[in-house]
Amino acid sequence: MIGERIIHNGELALPSEASFGLDDVDVTYGYGCYETLKIRDGLLYFPEFHEERLLRSASILGIAHGIRQGELVAALRSLAYANAVASCNLKVMLIGRDGRNADWYAFMLPPVVPQASAYSDGVSCLLFRGERHFPAAKSLSMLLSTVAYRAAAAAGRYDALLVNGRGEITEGTRTNVFYARRGSSDEIYTPPAADVLEGITRRTLIAALSESGVRTIERPLRVSDALSGEFALAVTSTSSRVIAVRTLFEGPGPGLAVERSPELDRVRAVYDGYLERYAARTR
Structure with missing residues (x-):
């Protein structure tokens, strides 16, 4: 992971604030969905399409969430500005929860560049x-x-x-x-x-x-x-x-x-x- 900030439920946070218990079955059983976006030379590619697909995946899997249209895109742009990393991959993870809305996170990873x-x-x-x-x-x-x-x-x-x-x-x-x-x-x-x-x-x-x-x-x-x-x-x-x-x-x-x-x-x-x-x- 790279950068000094992540996103947790739409807000900028420190990586240390994101942790899971070993008994968190929603995480260990993989009850969730994710997206991987790219930033190249400071440009975030197709964030609206990724938001649309993430929410469609959540619907298919029966995961309730409180993400409003455009909220994920705005959060990712905020993260890109806060970390000021020119080129990276951005991963979004949405974890389904029982009886409440999902938790979601976004964080930066080194870019994947084929040879x-x-x-x-x-x-x-x-x-x-x-x-x-x-x-x-x-x-x-x-x-x-x-x-x-x-x-x-x-x-x-x-x-x-x-x-x-x-x-x-x-x-x-x-x-x-x-x-x-x-x-x-x-x-x-x-x-x-x-x-x-x-x-x-x-x-x-x-x-x-x-x-x-x-x-x-x-x-x-x-x-x-x-x-x-x-x-x-x-x-x-x-x-x-x-x-x-x-x-x-x-x-x-x-x-x-x-x-x-x-x-x-x-x-x-x-x-x-x-x-x-x-x-x-x-x-």
């Missing part, structure tokens, strides 16, 4: 069978994601891509998935929103592609299709933007190379331009 080679060379991902509970909620129930991500990291992979019981790739443990048919420049695919957490980058990338005349179609991605060589894949997140997938691994053996495509290189360029325009009009 430059991830953009130039692409990354490798591990296919991992599992489905998140309440997939549309960004919940604190992180067991599946943690087990899958650690398995991927132990094998030297960038992320684990979750595979559901129908044999479809849904999402990464910390990324969304986009894919393109080779040779097709006017359509990009992504797994259906009903099966995944709708990332803020997913949402804004779809908007950016629409502005550039490219349709995004929600379409399941079967593992067999991903391994067929017919499609190029990319993963997206708040910190990484758009990164091509170079290799897919189903287990400890050799992986399958996924050839990069100009279609996904264009997707990344479109999104980078979208972020530049957002920064120019928001500062």
Whole structure:
């Protein structure tokens, strides 16, 4: 954690004021939801979208809260001003409570910046069978994601891509998935929103592609299709933007190379331009 202040229930506080008992089952059982935002060069990206998703996650999980519209955004801007950190990640945690409104916190973490080679060379991902509970909620129930991500990291992979019981790739443990048919420049695919957490980058990338005349179609991605060589894949997140997938691994053996495509290189360029325009009009 970085910075001298945090937010506790909408107010600036010291980190020492935030503590939990070992018998706090709401925390230890992961009864809550969270968001991760980014500040880069002093600019807080898409805070309204993150507030909207946090409150939607709370509703899905049945968590009562007293957060008014715009209150979270104002608190995050207050925290950014108080700590005066130019670039960082901002994490918001909302803890559900029995019989009263949720407690919520916001604090700063070091920025997550992928290595430059991830953009130039692409990354490798591990296919991992599992489905998140309440997939549309960004919940604190992180067991599946943690087990899958650690398995991927132990094998030297960038992320684990979750595979559901129908044999479809849904999402990464910390990324969304986009894919393109080779040779097709006017359509990009992504797994259906009903099966995944709708990332803020997913949402804004779809908007950016629409502005550039490219349709995004929600379409399941079967593992067999991903391994067929017919499609190029990319993963997206708040910190990484758009990164091509170079290799897919189903287990400890050799992986399958996924050839990069100009279609996904264009997707990344479109999104980078979208972020530049957002920064120019928001500062």
